[in-house]
Amino acid sequence: KQEVTQIPAALSVPEGENLVLNCSFTDSAIYNLQWFRQDPGKGLTSLLLIQSSQREQTSGRLNASLDKSSGRSTLYIAASQPGDSATYICAVSFQGGSEKLVFGKGMKLTVNP
Amino acid sequence: NAGVTQTPKFRILKIGQSMTLQCTQDMNHNYMYWYRQDPGMGLKLIYYSVGAGITDKGEVPNGYNVSRSTTEDFPLRLELAAPSQTSVYFCASSLFRNEQYFGPGTRLTVT
Numbered sequence: 001k002q003e004v005t006q007i008p009a010a011l012s013v014p015e016g017e018n019l020v021l022n023c024s025f026t027d028s029a030i031y032n033l034q035w036f037r038q039d040p041g042k043g044l045t046s047l048l049l050i051q052s053s054q055r056e057q058t059s060g061r062l063n064a065s066l067d068k069s070s071g072r073s074t075l076y077i078a079a080s081q082p083g084d085s086a087t088y089i090c091a092v093s094f095q096g097g098s099e100k101l102v103f104g105k106g107m108k109l110t111v112n113p
Numbered sequence: 114n115a116g117v118t119q120t121p122k123f124r125i126l127k128i129g130q131s132m133t134l135q136c137t138q139d140m141n142h143n144y145m146y147w148y149r150q151d152p153g154m155g156l157k158l159i160y161y162s163v164g165a166g167i168t169d170k171g172e173v174p175n176g177y178n179v180s181r182s183t184t185e186d187f188p189l190r191l192e193l194a195a196p197s198q199t200s201v202y203f204c205a206s207s208l209f210r211n212e213q214y215f216g217p218g219t220r221l222t223v224t
Contacts, residue, residue: 031210032211034212042217042218043203043215043216043217044156044215045215046214046215089156091156091213093210099161100171100172101158103156105153
C-alpha cells in the first residue's frame with residue numbers, strides 16, 4: 001500500500017532555530033512530491049514541488065530535498081519565525097497509479113517568540 | 114486572478130438532505146480534484162477530473178457525485194447526507210500532474 005508518513009506529529013521550538021521536517025513514503029516510484037502549509041481553518045498553500053528527476057527545490061528560507069532510494073523527503077526551514085507556525089503537509093504522487101496525491105497527516109509546528 | 118474558489122464556506126445539513134458544493138478555478142487548469150479532510154487524518158481523494166466531460170473515482174467516492182461540463186467548474190453533489198460526511202471539503206486544480214492549488218474549503222456538518 002502506498003503511504004506517506006510524517007513524524008513527529010507536532011513540534012514546538014523557539015524562534016530562530018533551523019528546522020528539519022521529515023516525510024517518508026513507501027514506494028520509491030514517484031512522479032513528484034509536494035510540500036504544503038495549512039493555517040488553522042484555511043486551505044492548503046503549496047510551498048514547494050519536487051519532480052521525480054530533481055534532488056531539491058528552494059524558495060526563500062525553505063529548502064526541500066528528495067531521496068527516492070530511501071523513500072524520504074525533508075523540508076528545511078532556516079531561521080524560523082513565529083509566522084512559520086502552521087501545519088506542514090507532505091504529499092506524494094506515485095507512478096503507475098491514478099493522478100491522486102497521497103497525503104501525510106501533517107506536522108503541527110509552533111515557533112515561540 | 115482568484116485561483117480556486119469554493120462556496121459555501123460553511124453548511125449544516127440534516128440527515129437525508131442533499132446539497133451541491135461549488136468549485137471554480139480561473140487558471141485554465143485541466144485537472145481538478147475533490148478531497149475531504151477529517152481531524153487527525155490525511156486528505157482523502159473523493160473524485161477527480163482530467164478534463165471537461167471526464168471524471169473518475171478516488172479513494173472515498175461513496176455518497177458523492179460529480180460532473181465536469183466546463184474547464185472552470187467542478188461541483189460535488191452529496192445525496193442523502195449522513196453523519197459520516199461531516200468533514201471539511203477541499204477543491205484543488207492543477208495543470209496536468211503538476212503543482213496542485215487548493216481552495217479555502219467548505220466546512221460541512223451533518224446532524
